[in-house]
Amino acid sequence: MPDALPPDAVRKVARLSRLALAEEQVARYGEQLSAVLGYVERLRELDLEGVEPMSNPLDETNRLDADTPGGTIPGATFMRMAPEALPPFLKVPKVLGDGGA
């Protein structure tokens, strides 16, 4: 398994996680995440050759429902739930940064 997380890797994973970390948090998270990633290294001791990965405890497969319309929550409710809305739209900041077209 790969080595534990250096600061640049913490910054990268924070960016992928969409978490704006303050610089002073990077070292601390790095230590804590490294401790956990170090601990899980013990999985390498096991012989897992030929073992099928198990993502669901009951090995269930997806079930398809009939495609029939049902009741739903009114749009006005969602507008009231949103932190910023201009019904019938949700307000978002500009999607593309300054480098965008």
Next chain:
Amino acid sequence: MILAAARSDKERAAFVCSPADGPQLRFGDMHPPLPTVTELRDAISHKRMSAVEATREALDRATAINPRLNIFLELFPDRAIEQARAVDRAIAGGQPAGPLGGVPIALKDNMCLGSPALDYGKTTCGSKILAEYRSPYTCTAAARLMEAGAVIIGKCNMDEFAMGSSGEHSAFGPTRNPWDPERVPGGSSSGSAAAVAAGIVPASLGSDTGGSIRQPAGLCNIVGMKPTYGRVSRYGLVAFASSLDQIGPFTRTVADCAAMLNVLCGHDPHDSTSAQRPPEDFGAELERGVEGLTIGVPRQAKSEANHPSVAGAVERAVKVYEGLGARAVEVDLPHTPHGIAAYYIINPAEASSNLARFDGIRYGHRAKLAPREDLEDLYSKSRAEGFGREVQRRIMLGTHVLSSGYYDAYYTTALKVRRKIKGDYDAAFEQGCHALLMPSSPTPAFKIGEKMNDPLAMYLEDVYTVGVNLAGLPGIVIPGGFGTVDGRELPVGMQLVGPAFDESRLLRIARMLERETGFGARMAVG
């Protein structure tokens, strides 16, 4: 009020034992037995007590105790009294009150309770990011309770997004253990466990992803059960790790646990992982005994890391079962030492995906942006401001183990270990074990603050519980005895694990230990 209780002699004796051989109840003295779910329901349906009286008592206790223990994030006095009145009206009109008619119950605050009018209380998940969130719908588990006549009095504190084993990771402050307010009640269903242990309600709902019902039940001297994966609908439970999450009850007795399961279990078309099983009466065979059954004791449960009181509780339970005519055998769960490692890959992986929905746009906390900041900044700032440290750690861990180049090394490996762990349990049941006996956690309750800065130490709390979630099995914890830590007597929990969908027999096995030991009759109530 004290109601006639159907309790065994040993359970009755527990109330009159001297403080020398029982816990020092500094939070409160020995208390006469508070009514159980079934006693309350019977008293209300036979008009010896009204649902409104029962609800007022629960609300009064909650209001009195909450400043000391921080159990409830919100109480719904008006709605609760309104629900109770409806039950009393039904009874007065000669209609059935329902299997939980008039019984006050509390919910963990990761269960949605609401309507499109957004006129119900909040569903915060113990998080700042959902501090003002009102759900537009109600989860199936709560809906089933209310249909059965239960009165929901409030929502309980919890580790943020159910991530934690102590209750300390709540954005709204830690819940305190009713047995010793300097200690944690366990987590993540911290408030739900404490609400029952403190005698506020006879039952509550928690959710269990890696032990979040069973570990706090053990640390608070009550009964807590995680049913088989798929038994209880997860619809309306804020998703954390979807292949592991399961809702279950906290109660003071095994019979009450069965009564709650009777209401909670059943197929729900809104949850595609909800199991299609015929209805069962989980309490029908509780008193049938355990003669001829085989109880497996995993070799790995006898770890040197166990507190002496935990080791002693396992030995005592084995003797109780042997005395009742069951056979105790040692079994091997060889992958137990790898359970935590697999769990803390799978759980953050699923959590990082599930929590991607919190974006500051559709609902929840939204950060204020500086000029020129864009959509990416909104996501990153809202999430950084809204999520606490443990949640951020898990999201980053999960993102890392799922990221390109690491996926197979971590995530696929953990999923293979998951199958090995399930194989260990399957082998023990195939050898003839009807249930496996092990502690719920290695030690009694630890002090608030003790493990907060060491996430790995906190994760190791879950060593006896995570395997059950990885394998999707039912597990129940009942009071297992008391141990002394720093001069204080604290409860320890005893866990029983059964094959998938074998809850009825598991409850019967648990009931026999409860009947013979009576530890659960001691309460930390003032």
